[in-house]
Amino acid sequence: MRKLVAGLFVGASMLVAAPAQAAPVRPADPGFAGQWGLTQTRVDEAWSSTRGSSRVVVAVVDTGVSPLPELAGRLLPGKDFVNHDNNASDDNGHGTMAATVIAAAGNNRIGIAGVCWYCRILPVKVLNAKGGGSYTDIALGIRYAADRGAAVISLSLGGSDDSPLLRDAVGYAESRGALIVAAAGNRGVSTAHYPAAIPSVLAVGGVTPSGSRYDWSNHGSWVDVTAPGCNSAQGPTGLIGQYCGTSSATPFVAGVAGLLAATHPTPSAAQIRAALVASRMTRSGRIDVPSALRALPIDGDVTRPAVAFGPVGTLVRGRVTITAAAADQHGVSRVQLYAGGRLVATDTTAPYSFAWQSAPNTATVPLELRAYDRRGNLTVVRRHVRADNTGPVVRLAKAGRTLTVRATDPAGVARLELVVNGRITVRKAGASGRFVVPAKARRVVVRAYDRAGNLRVVNGKLGG
Structure with missing residues (x-):
């Protein structure tokens, strides 16, 4: 069977020192400050409504994945198709970096923040210590991941030749409900790269902090979406470094797919794929995560939005600004403020803010926030403030x-x-x-x- 150089594209396997922003979520991980891709694609805003779920399994079909504190409790037993055993640890580093881009624990005050904090990782080793492998092993790895319930299969690898073997494996995984996400390749050409160029596979290119295509990223009509092409990641030793290439953009998208898969009602792989493609915000095809969430079907959604008052004192006077934070997996349609049972104002866009004239009240006033999601689900939160508009x-x-x-x-x-x-x-x-x-x-x-x-x-x- 034909061999291929997989995954380790120019710059993709380099681990070098890196410096350790809805309402955006700002996790306490020290490496977050350098993770520009999370803010560029607005993952940090999407975290206010979903951070993944343990029921979502993302398979990393790569060089294996080594255990790290960032993946503790969420790294499943896997398979090694290179050495023909059940030890899927990483002897290269490429697969571990991909896994941490996808699912490094967020807000735990160590390392970095992955895209999907609560997703589980299934390690499937199909590439050797030098980053090489065969279509046979890759196809076996895809089938293995599908048989073990992977909702998303991340492939930071590829070759220049099409293959019926890969197409059959992809078709099998899709029949089992998996979304296949694959790297477009790093030669800077429009020539098709496989398995990314298989039509049903979600092919991923890489973009810069400004949203333009990296020169090394393959391109063309067969590339479905793009994502940040350089991301902070951790290798097997836990060292944080820059992980660049479409090998890095691919697990980023796989992590986003994991966030979408964690919503309710559970979307199909085809619906997740369509939502990601529909979310593209620039000519270069960069994904936008809140837009992808809003693009998912909402029929059957019974999950109510989250809403909370912003900072407001217990004692107020005159004209008062009341702020609110609201989030929903499929988007908030409107937030309303009531005071004393009367509607004060409605706001349909974040950040939510209301001007309330508390005068001439000098009394305890009940305030109420009502948040509606796009499906019409309602959440109500209440608090009381003392309105004092009379001098001593x-x-x-x-x-x-x-x-x-x-x-x-x-x-x-x-x-x-x-x-x-x-x-x-x-x-x-x-x-x-x-x-x-x-x-x-x-x-x-x-x-x-x-x-x-x-x-x-x-x-x-x-x-x-």
């Missing part, structure tokens, strides 16, 4: 040139000020105080501020 009550007692001031307010009094001839001469924290008024004072007022910021002004000039 102020009482004065005069004795000679001394003013004794006492102020009261349900929200509490923040401070008192003595203003003489238009200038503040004394400022005291709290609700009471004594002030000595200068003998030549022409105009004297006392100001009292409550904790909401309301002001009461009282004439404090002494007689005689």
